[in-house]
Amino acid sequence: MKNSEIAKVFSDIADLLELKGENVFKVRAYQKVVRSIEHLPVEIEQMVKEGRSLREIPGVGDAIEKKIIELVTTGKLPVYEELKTEFPKGITTLLEVPGIGPKTARLLSTELDIGSIEELEAAIVGGQVARLYRMGDKTAENILHQIQALRRKDQRIPLGEAMAVVDEITARLKDVPGLRNLIAAGSVRRFRETIGDIDMMGTADDAGKVIHAFTSLPQVTEVIASGGTKASVIVAGGLQVDLRIVEHEAFGSLLQYFTGSKEHNIVIRERGRRQGLSLSEYGITDLKTGWLEKYASEEAFYGRLGLQYIPPEIREGGAEIDMAAQGRLPGLVEMGDIKGDLHVHTSASDGRDTLEAMARAAKEHGYEYVVITDHSKALGMAHGLDTERVKQQKAEIEGLNRKIGGIRILSGMEVDIRADGSLDMPDEVLAGLDVVVASVHSGLTEGEEKMMRRITRAIENPNVDIYAHPTCRLLPGREPAAVNMEALFQTALRTGSALEINASPSRLDLKDVHIYRARELGVKLVMSTDAHSTEHFGFIRFGVGIARRGWCEAKDILNSKPLDEFLSSLKKGGV
């Protein structure tokens, strides 16, 4: 039984206990265990087999350990089965509707015998819901509204799209008098690859004025909530944006609170509690004296708790907090560490801008080197290069290196990996290039065995330095190909090949958890934008963001090294 399945059972138990009106702390204990299991790096089934104690999992005590073992070994949990019989089947689905919590779900179930969203909808339309105690026309209408929103709800949107909305809102609000520190917090600041909603925050002399300006933005299609210090709206496209405003002196604690993650904040607050401190978005209250201390910076806020500053990208409520307490957090990679882009297209294949324009843009970006990697000829659609055009481009690059100066332009290619794992360019041509990037663009639905044979053969080729966008997924929509990541990492280690962190917001591939694992194993990593136009060089910020989520330091990324050192760290140069 997988961890995710175990977590689901305990999450259901927590819901059912809550519906039953059980002690809220007992419910919370179950919820805490669910979070622990979801973040566990090892399979519980394995631990049970090896006879390891489950008590080392945070939140697991005597009672829950017994339940987990019973569930894993027998596949069943009588307590759970019993609980389920106490309520109509499907009642927990009511909890999926925003605005319906355990109390309301229970009320609906006992008073109106509702056990599904369809039945609920009918009861609202029929007027029965509005007549319930402490309900009313407005509440019923809101629930109906939420049900409809749930039906047409889009999946989480890619980080890149969310960032565009943030930039637009920021531009429109920046002139509101007295507003300072406007910034996107939440999952945008933590660089999660997809975003559920956008959390913005700022400080102001007059919060009301900012809230008013915010809810009046032209892109706002609906105001969900609006109070003195916070508001929630829906913008065009159906995305929810929350804004919260506090006084200037409390910016640090607000930013910390609003950045999350929720799990991180819960652990931080529990920690504060043990130190006799109560944490909130307004600051830290000493529980003995009742005195509230405000924090203008996050550094000071974490410092008060005896913690190193924790970068937003790794605030997940896991190992980061203990590491920060011991002062052992790594210095994560930063934008300025990246010395060159290694995956760049020009108008010679499917890029928009010329080789010269791309080279100059890379120089303006502050890079020491850039590798030009147009497609090979198999990609007819992309106007891929054949042997002859590769030769021409090499000559063009030599000319540009004399002409531009201040940046070293390297010759390269994104060579296509064919269905049988052979490369779409003769070895002698590849051997003459500075850097060779290989990737898959077709046959993405192959089964794992065939896909792995294909990839393995390609990266075993001594000319291939980098294997690009390893899983070929696209955000949103295209699922990753059937790549066995652990096997890929081993092959990369064995052959000395580097894996790409593709920074394009529609790829982000490798993704954060893969990066974390690859780094742990010592696999060589590079970071590239896959730029198809000059402005795409800016994508590097997304790459840095997810690399930080994978706990990468500069030393873990080959193209953070100066040119000579970088070249000799590649497969061709290194062996």
Added chain:
DNA sequence: GCCGTTTTCGGCCCGACTGTTTTCAGTCG
């Protein structure tokens, strides 16, 4: 149900907004 640099018992993260009340319960993030 879990847990301990105050505690093996008595706590458990914190505050805002809404709708329905007439002081607050429920929900959310």
